[in-house]
Amino acid sequence: MSPDRVSIALIQTACQSDVSANRAQACAKIREAAAQGAQIICLQELFATRYFCQTEAYEAFDYAEAIPGPSTMVMQELARELEVVIVASLFEIRARGLYHNTAAVIDADGSYLGKYRKMHIPDDPGFYEKFYFTPGDLGYKVFKTRYATIGVLICWDQWYPEAARLTALKGAEILFYPTAIGWAADEGSAEVRRAQRDAWITMQRSHAIANGVFVAAANRVGTEDELEFWGNSFVCDPYGQILQEAAHQNEAIILAECDLSRIGFYRLHWPFLRDRRIETYGDVQKRFLDE
Secondary structure, three states: OOOEEEEEEEEOOOOOHHHHHHHHHHHHHHHHHHHHOOOEEEOOOOOOOOOOOOOOOOOHHHEEEEOOOHHHHHHHHHHHHHEEEEEEEEEEEEEEEEEEEEEEEEEOOOOEEEEEOOOOEEEEEOOOOOOOOOOOOOOOOOEEEEOOOOEOOOOOHHHHHHHHHHHOOOOOEEEEOOOOOOOOOOOOOOOHHHHHHHHHHHHHHHHHHHHHOOEEEEOOOOEEOEEEEOOEEEEEEEOOOOOEEEOOOOEEEEEEEEEHHHHHHHHHHOOOOOOOOHHOOHHOOOOOOOO
């Protein structure tokens, strides 16, 4: 394979109450993806647990672990054995009383490249993440892996064009979004649900187009308490064309080949980065323009 062609995989699964079982399932799926030729493999958000943020419960803090820590050690061994890059989303304890929603990135030689801490933290019915997570303070990060320079953003980050832009400007060729998003069990008609899911997909396709990068979003599936996760993990190219997409109700491993040499082609034909008027954007740092 050309060094510009990178095979990536997204793992979409349902989660159980048993953390050990979830981790074992993730490892098995990583092995399966690697056997199919994947070089960079992304797990869904908080893959080791059920989505505990539906309620505010102090007991859930027991799920948190250090990064680097036990899970990253397992992932490092697996990455080294399979020669794959792994993006693993975990509940991080930074200090007593200080926690983050964090993605660790492991290179294909098993080395720990670093972590990204989720910057945008939601607080909505069924998504009470502000109770658990401190907003990230590491900034927007890129990781130079063996196969590609990647950026990692997490779930609620995917609605913010500024996050995608800044990560792309740092050199990311592929944006990965570990995700846990779904509908409330009693939420709306089929039409409303379809519109919400389509908005989620459209937003991330727009990041790909505006920045001339590949975008890959790994969501979970299954029903957990009051939430039905909608799956639909997908990969799109810098024109926003969907290369591979999972169904909304099934566990899946999706693989897509990303030809990184095409990034230059897309950016030459749609030169959005060239034509940015950066001197006019200062007001974007304000919360709202009242006048």
